[in-house]
Each structure stands twice: as C-alpha cells, then as structure tokens.
Amino acid sequence: MNIIELLKYIILGIVQGFTEPIPVSSSGHVFILKKLMGITTSDLNFEIVVNFGSLLAILLIYKDDIIRLIKNFFKYFKVKNDETKKDFKYCWLIVLGSIPVGIVGFLWKDKIESALNNVKIVGISFLLTSLFLFLVRNIKGIKKDKDLSWKDALVVGLTQVVAVIPGISRSGSTLIGGLFRDLDRDTALRYSFMLYIPVSLGTTLLGFKDLLEMSNIHDLVLPYGLGFIASFIVSFFTLRWFIGVVKKGNLKYFSIYTLILGLLILIFM
Secondary structure, three states, rough: OOHHHHHHHHHHHHHHHHHHHHHHOOHHHHHHHHHHHHOOOHHHHHHHHHHHHHHHHHHHHHHHHHHHHHHHHHOOOOOOOHHHHHHHHHHHHHHHHHHHHHHHHHHHHHHHOOOHOOOOHHHHHHHHHHHHHHHHHOOOOOHHHHHHHHHHHHHHHHHHHHHHHHHOOOHHHHHHHHHHEEHHHHHHHHHHHHHHHHHHHHHHHHHHHHHHHOOOOHHHHHHHHHHHHHHHHHHHHHHHHHHHHHHHOOHHHHHHHHHHHHHHHHHHO
C-alpha cells in the first residue's frame, strides 16, 4: 500500500475523530469525504475500527463516571442509600435509552442506510441538524442526573434512532433531545455519551468478528492501525474541547456550520 493510500486512511481517521463527539455527523462527513477522495468502496470494517478509537477516547474522558456507576450499581444490592440508588437508577435509564436504537439498528439499519445513502439525503440531513441546533441554542435546562426520568430516557433514546439516517448527528440528536427535555447542558451531554457507549460497544464487538475473518487482514494492520490512532487522539481532544463549548452554550456555531455545509452539498454535489 503506497503512501497516498495510507494518508487516506489517516485523514478518514482524523475526520471520524473530530466529528464523532461534536453535533455535525461523523457518518455524513466521512461519506462526503469519500466522495471527494474518490473512494468508491464502503469499508465497514475500517469504519468500525475508527469508531472504536472514538469509543475508547470517550471511555477515557468519562472513566470516573463510568467506574462510579458500575460500582454503585452492584453496591446497591447490598447497601441502599441515596448515592447507590441514584446511580442504580441512572444505569437502568442508560439501558432504557439504548433500547430504541438497538431494536431499529438490529432490524433495519442496513436497509435504512442503503435506501438513504446518497448525497442529497446527507445534505438535507445537515440542514435538519442545523435547524434543531438553532432551536436549542439558548436552552439551558435545570434537570440534573438525579432528576432524569424514564420519559427523559425514552425521548433521548428515540432521538438517537434518527441518527441512523446518514448525515444526522448522533451526538447532536441526543443532545438536542436532552435539552428539549429540560436537562441542563452538562447532564444532557453526559447522558448523550453514556448512550453512545453500549451501542458503539455492541457494534464494535459484532464487527470485530468479521474483521478477524478477513483474508487480507495482515495487509490492513498498518492502515487500520493508523486510522485507529488518529481517531482516538483526535476524538479525545475534540470531546474535551466540546464539553467546554456546550457549557458556554455555543451551539449556534455548529448550527451555522451545518447550514453552510448542507447548502454547499445540495448546490455543488
């Protein structure tokens, strides 16, 4: 594999890493970038690898919350107090919020992506993302983690289903859903990424089986590895930056960006 091909994998990893944590749709950006770079094949295994890089970065940033939740979930069976009860409930709300996209993804994800996988749909999806980001740009919300209800979890979980459509941001749709349910920005963002973890982990585990069965896996170790590293590093620093952006309420800039990008795609592609 020549240096140009390796660079393509690195660039795709960087784009995945930068766009996964922010509300601009990583799938839409990778789709458009492939068009621009003349990549005609859909390498689902590579997409799973770079997605895994993003997942590890998110796990690293939220490791303290994740460790606490796991400990208190099991501790609740022995010691019932306000802290263990709150975290026990929160864990089940993560499960509940993950169910809708799990069902839709398992039954219809491939069909939906195949039917809607074209440039015009991606352009329209960016415009829809822009519209909803604009609508929630000033919403602050007051609900904290302890105030999350099953209705909140279900609504946010259903918004995650919309992200199955190419060009719709997963982090954006769940963040928007949380803000519409009056969650404060930090709570909405954290719950958004907590929902991402089980779905992404499930996709990764299923995908690695196919990856290990590839006949040319030895030839792909270097390009896949470079894409993975790029995705992990860029996702880590992008999410740290984005957490600060959300706290300051600067979602309007992402609305403007996706509006311009959507229009450019519809006009020129």
